[in-house]
Amino acid sequence: MKLWKFVAVACVAALFTAQAAFAGSVWDNIQKNKVLRAGIMTNSIPGAFYDENNNWVGFDVDVAEEVAKRMGCQLERVAVTDKTRIAFLQQGRIDISVANMTHKRERDKSIDFSITYFFDGQKVLAKKGTMTTWNDFVGKKIATTQGTTSELNIKALLKKLGDPNYEKNVISFQDYASAFNALKMGRVQGFTTDSTILLGYAAKEPGKYELVGEFFSDEPYGIGLPEDESKLRDAVNFALQDMWSDGTYMNIYNKWYGPDTPYAFPMTEKIEMWP
Template identity: 70%
Template sequence: MRMAKIVALAVAMTMFVASAAFAGPVYDKIMQTKKVRVGIMTDSIPGAFYNEKGEWVGFDYDIATEVAKRMGVEIDRVAVNNQTRISFLQQGRIDISVANMTHTRERDKSIDFSITYFFDGQKVLAKKGQFTSLNDMVGKKIATMQGTTSELNLKAALKAAGDPDYDKNVISYQKESQCFQALQSGRVAGWSTDATILLGYASKTPGAYELVGDFLSDEPYGMGLPQDDSALRDAVNMAIQDMWRDGTYMEIYNKWYGPGTPFEMPMSDQIELWP
């Protein structure tokens, strides 16, 4: 028993020393190691996904790369999804989350956010010609992602539209690709999330799907950051603003959402700029 306690104490001391080595602001650690770990999605078209060649690409991918460049450090990209993009930050497995994440007051209780770096809104995608509004979809099953603002917004919208079974008719999946597969196979009549994501998946089969009805919500995207690290938050915010000022932001935006792209969506707002 005595030996077991000694071993347990040694393990605890080792863990304490290891954690102490990385204690302090995350920004200081990034500057010391010259590397920033950024959480990025892998199946969020066109935010961040694998293309036909197996290359990791997308708007968030390019924006994250540029932020790291302007911070003067290398980027270490870490795959995240809707379930891990916040928890990885809290666990210290990533330093920044650039993962099409809406900045909400509820999320702000557990992590910090950058200024808004992308402007989107939630809609519903359905097979072309079947529905004209969400009211037409009352009683139908609609897919969304589990644990997202889209899930909450969709339930509220269906309830407001008079669907008595709104809770049961919202079918939640772990991944966006699973939502699209459910729509393709007919297991659901629609899929609701941010419009840019829906446009990205709809582009796989041009003309087969369309966005239905009005926006269900505004979705201001922020980069997720560790709590209470103002130096890191300032560095990220300055990088975003500088990208806007010198035109780099719009170059990246137009690459993915500009005229002639499969995901065309006019810029609807502008980045917050500080004097």
């Protein structure tokens, strides 16, 4: 290699090294700025959505606020979707993703996760009285959202049930609102995703829709985190465990999923606690 080329390469490498050192870790930047940037959904009722007064509210919003508080930070909310929540973490646009994201081994190849902070499963929503079992959906159109585990799970279920057109019968939309609207308009006979999200949309028109069948997947939600940020991961995990220990977690849970809410969903599991 010529000397000038070697010097140029060395200078570029040094520049990137210096930039990385200047940028510091995600944890260092959070500590310096005392701001926690959280990716949060905007149409995942009641996880995170805009209410009738255009306030950004929901279970995930409250969890993110509490985690930031326990880390001594202000929360900066950043809107994400099913498609952007992982990319935003990888690009450094957010520090954590509190966005009803199922912890999957495939996803863990590109980001890290907290301990499970919410326990759900997938079901199918249909107009009331039209469907009674999963088999009733064979040969029917079902809406879901693009790039999600729900999309993969429903195709696998229809294939298992013997639907020869299971690929074509799953119609994937950009967001939950579009998928629910397709059900309302009769373009599909079912809408499938995590059951609590389905409960949220069904509550918009009480008595018109119902969940069909049992869970056909487990959906343990984790808070998405950047790769190799152990201090940040510990801080988030400790905050979640402390919230559980002192009752804050269940206060938030019952606010959104308690028996007196439109989204009643009994707690079925317990957060992992470390001694």
